[in-house]
Amino acid sequence: xxxxxxxxxxxxxxxxxxxxxxVLITAAAGGGIGFAAAKRCLxxxxxxxxxxxxxxxxxxxxxxxxxxxxxxxxxxxxxxxxAVEADVQALIEAAEEELGxxxxxxxxxxxxxxxxxxxxxxxxxxxxLDVTLTGTFRMTRAMLKKxxxxxxxxxxxxxxxxxxRAQKExxxxxxxxxxxxxxxxxxALEAADYGVRINAxxxxxxxxxxLRKSAPESLLKELxxxxxxxxxxxxxxxxxxxxxxxxxYSSYLVGEVISASSQRS
Numbered sequence: 637x638x639x640x641x642x643x644x645x646x647x648x649x650x651x652x653x654x655x656x657x658x659v660l661i662t663a664a665a666g667g668g669i670g671f672a673a674a675k676r677c678l679x680x681x682x683x684x685x686x687x688x689x690x691x692x693x694x695x696x697x698x699x700x701x702x703x704x705x706x707x708x709x710x711x712x713x714x715x716x717x718x719a720v721e722a723d724v725q726a727l728i729e730a731a732e733e734e735l736g737x738x739x740x741x742x743x744x745x746x747x748x749x750x751x752x753x754x755x756x757x758x759x760x761x762x763x764x765l766d767v768t769l770t771g772t773f774r775m776t777r778a779m780l781k782k783x784x785x786x787x788x789x790x791x792x793x794x795x796x797x798x799x800x801r802a803q804k805e806x807x808x809x810x811x812x813x814x815x816x817x818x819x820x821x822x823x824a825l826e827a828a829d830y831g832v833r834i835n836a837x838x839x840x841x842x843x844x845x846x847l848r849k850s851a852p853e854s855l856l857k858e859l860x861x862x863x864x865x866x867x868x869x870x871x872x873x874x875x876x877x878x879x880x881x882x883x884x885y886s887s888y889l890v891g892e893v894i895s896a897s898s899q900r901s
Contacts, residue, residue: 718771824891
């Protein structure tokens, strides 16, 4: 068997899976999974989309770029920090008003870092959990208060294979993502009583500019080499799973965490 990495597949054509839906996505500015998901939702027919991020310039630029590419859709940008409850409330209210109600929420915001447990401060631990886990909780709580009375809606959370898999210097991030998985499963059972579906995707290594800046190239190559295809996922490949979970094609999935990894060992 060849050990050379396989080339990424061709970009998959859209099939109108989100035709007529409205979508809210956190941490969607820049070139990572969030922006790929925003683009994919619009390609799949979303009528309106609001992307949010903590970076004002990048948020505005991302919204402008998508609005230009998809002139038939309404695209909005809203600066917000999921670690601040006031920002969460403002984001939900703005999305509800501008989008005419939110059909799909994609909780993509997360924060990582590398530090051994013995050297980790309370501040470093709490910061990662506050954004990655508690931020997902805040957004879910606020969104359910809007979706449940309507009796419909879909929430898609971004977890990580580190919620299952051990890796040095990732205890805070892995604990947060394992929490996202548990939050997904438990909240999904509650939300199902009201016709709202909550599921998650659990990506492995996904190459994008931010990751390349924050991790050594040698580590990225090592992690990619463990995957069956010998490569990391493209951001749009994870976005495809998010769209599937947001669409009616996953209508019977409740509290599921789909692993997007092919790691062999």
